[in-house]
Amino acid sequence: xxxxIICLFAANGFDRAAQGVSGAGQRLAADNGGRLHAVVIxxxxxxxQTALSPLAETITSLAFSEYQPEACLNTLTxxxxxxxxxxxxxxxxxxxxELAPRLAYRLGGSAVADGIELLPHGDKLRVKRAxxxxxxxxxxxxxxxxxxxxxxxxAFEPAEPRExxxxxxxxxxxxxVPATTRIIERKNEAxxxxxxxDAAIIVSGxxxxxxxxxxxxxxxxxxxxxxxxxxxxxxxxxxxCPPTWQVGQTGKKVAxxxxxxxxxxxxxxxxxxxxxxxxxxxxxxxxxxxIFKHCRFGxxxxxxKVIPLLKEKLAAAKS
Amino acid sequence: xxxxxCLKQILDxxxxxxxxxxxADKKEAVxxxxxxxxxxxxxxxxxxxxxxxxxxxxxxxxxxxxxxxSAEDSLRKALAMKADAAALVVNDGxxxxxPLAVAQVLAAAIGKLGIFDIVxxxxxxxxxxxxxxxxxxxxxxxxxxxxxxxxxxxxxxxxRLKRQTDxxxxxxxxxxxxxxxxxxxxxNVPRIPKTRDVMMSFRQPLTRFTLDELxxxxxxxxxxxxxxxxxxxxxxxKDVNCEFVNxxxxxxxxEQFAQxxxxxxxxx
Numbered sequence: 001x002x003x004x005i006i007c008l009f010a011a012n013g014f015d016r017a018a019q020g021v022s023g024a025g026q027r028l029a030a031d032n033g034g035r036l037h038a039v040v041i042x043x044x045x046x047x048x049q050t051a052l053s054p055l056a057e058t059i060t061s062l063a064f065s066e067y068q069p070e071a072c073l074n075t076l077t078x079x080x081x082x083x084x085x086x087x088x089x090x091x092x093x094x095x096x097x098e099l100a101p102r103l104a105y106r107l108g109g110s111a112v113a114d115g116i117e118l119l120p121h122g123d124k125l126r127v128k129r130a131x132x133x134x135x136x137x138x139x140x141x142x143x144x145x146x147x148x149x150x151x152x153x154x155a156f157e158p159a160e161p162r163e164x165x166x167x168x169x170x171x172x173x174x175x176x177v178p179a180t181t182r183i184i185e186r187k188n189e190a191x192x193x194x195x196x197x198d199a200a201i202i203v204s205g206x207x208x209x210x211x212x213x214x215x216x217x218x219x220x221x222x223x224x225x226x227x228x229x230x231x232x233x234x235x236x237x238x239x240x241c242p243p244t245w246q247v248g249q250t251g252k253k254v255a256x257x258x259x260x261x262x263x264x265x266x267x268x269x270x271x272x273x274x275x276x277x278x279x280x281x282x283x284x285x286x287x288x289x290x291i292f293k294h295c296r297f298g299x300x301x302x303x304x305k306v307i308p309l310l311k312e313k314l315a316a317a318k319s
Numbered sequence: 320x321x322x323x324x325c326l327k328q329i330l331d332x333x334x335x336x337x338x339x340x341x342x343a344d345k346k347e348a349v350x351x352x353x354x355x356x357x358x359x360x361x362x363x364x365x366x367x368x369x370x371x372x373x374x375x376x377x378x379x380x381x382x383x384x385x386x387x388x389s390a391e392d393s394l395r396k397a398l399a400m401k402a403d404a405a406a407l408v409v410n411d412g413x414x415x416x417x418p419l420a421v422a423q424v425l426a427a428a429i430g431k432l433g434i435f436d437i438v439x440x441x442x443x444x445x446x447x448x449x450x451x452x453x454x455x456x457x458x459x460x461x462x463x464x465x466x467x468x469x470x471x472x473x474x475x476x477x478x479r480l481k482r483q484t485d486x487x488x489x490x491x492x493x494x495x496x497x498x499x500x501x502x503x504x505x506x507n508v509p510r511i512p513k514t515r516d517v518m519m520s521f522r523q524p525l526t527r528f529t530l531d532e533l534x535x536x537x538x539x540x541x542x543x544x545x546x547x548x549x550x551x552x553x554x555x556x557k558d559v560n561c562e563f564v565n566x567x568x569x570x571x572x573x574e575q576f577a578q579x580x581x582x583x584x585x586x587x
Binding site: 181182183238298 | 330332333336339341346348359360418419443445446447448449450451454455457458459462463464465466467469479482483484485486487488489490491492493494497502503504505508544545546547548549550551552553554555557559561562563564569570572573574576577579580581583584586587
């Protein structure tokens with residue numbers, strides 16, 4: 001039995017990250033000769049069920065009214081045991097990173113973070129991941145089954161739907177446990193916007209911007225490009241923008257079609273978060289800045305002079 | 320409130336990438352001229368603990384590290400930042416013990432240190448970026464965990480933890496004992512210790528544990544690889560050549576840049 005379970009959060013829907021996890025799970029199950037099962041944390045709505053139905057054998061919907069890790073872990077452990085999981089895959093979101101190692105422990109398995117490639121090796125799973133802030137890549141073999149992996153989901157292609165096959169849908173009421181932790185307030189600062197991890201185009205600012213005001217210019221540029229705004233750790237640590245914008249080893253790992261780095265020197269920690277970007281372009285005064293070693297194209301000029309002209313030209317072309 | 324802050328000493332992540340080398344046989348980075356530093360998220364954890372203690376007006380913070388002898392430097396720095404005590408578990412075995420082994424050793428050391436209310440760890444390390452210590456430690460200790468916290472306070476005698484999420488933040492109410500992983504924000508940037516405190520830190524006692532003293536399965540930890548094994552470590556080859564836009568004027572350069580941006584965005 002070599003079943004693969006993908007764990008998705010209902011609140012995120014079938015976003016690009018969920019598609020990547022599904023694709024990775026589908027190929028791993030095929031390689032192992034096993035079956036793909038989906039577990040949705042939170043009640044799976046019709047859209048998510050419709051998206052997953054042609055991909056998985058079963059969809060187990062854990063109808064939590066509120067995410068609570070202890071209750072979630074108990075139920076997930078039970079479901080993974082019943083489905084005889086050989087591998088359990090998560091995305092790279094906050095809750096997944098919190099649950100995955102604890103689930104691995106409860107199942108007697110092994111976990112690994114931020115996988116960018118899955119390589120079945122006999123009855124074990126090898127996982128490639130970036131280490132040392134993206135300066136190196138390690139291949140790690142998980143010694144205990146099940147293999148629990150959270151994935152840099154944009155690094156994986158979406159799954160191929162199977163024709164004429166629909167998943168069996170199961171609804172599981174989670175086991176009631178005394179809540180040891182309780183969420184008493186939640187604030188979504190990016191409500192209504194696409195998650196950075198799902199953005200096709202990102203305009204990102206760094207320490208070289210010198211303060212919070214230039215981010216208003218970046219927002220205006222992003223609006224023209226229909227892009228999301230992001231930032232380096234230095235900019236977030238300075239309080240110029242919220243931590244949810246932070247890209248890098250210490251922030252979000254993104255994989256846009258275009259990553260436009262403005263006044264970002266390109267510390268390895270930042271590069272670790274954008275290594276899956278298909279195209280990187282940069283605006284920087286220093287031609288020797290490390291960011292340019294990762295760029296398709298760049299401009300060596302002061303961003304203060306470039307951004308107004310660039311906005312003008314892009315707006316004219318778009319209209 | 321008894322707080323244990325776990326600190327990991329790592330190769331300085333800010334060392335230039337051009338000097339970075341790996342030993343493919345040992346499957347680890349070559350130190351070269353790079354400094355050894357405390358992992359930044361661990362320092363964020365210590366800063367968060369110090370601020371929490373200041374708010375409470377009482378408490379004890381113990382800095383704990385599992386690593387080579389050189390990890391004493393990280394602990395001395397923690398004492399200089401005003402941690403109350405420090406303990407080092409000397410790793411005389413595998414240089415990169417797997418995440419479960421780390422959690423088992425830390426849990427055993429915490430057991431030796433006595434009663435704890437909160438264990439704080441950095442959310443991940445700047446070298447291997449494992450990101451599992453908090454979760455595994457919570458499981459081994461049998462207590463809850465909350466991840467990606469950047470601030471802790473008490474309200475009506477209960478702990479309130481502000482945690483970062485993918486889209487914003489949450490306030491989580493919890494009761495000790497528990498394990499939290501700490502992430503960075505603008506409020507928990509590590510303080511710089513005073514010169515006098517740095518000097519004083521070298522006079523303070525530092526508890527040492529050996530693996531054998533902790534009663535863990537030291538042989539398994541020394542062997543490594545029971546949870547996971549590093550098969551290969553290499554430096555990826557980048558084949559990107561940056562094309563700098565050129566032109567006689569800024570206008571021309573920006574025009575070219577805009578055209579390239581448009582070409583890509585239209586193809587997406």
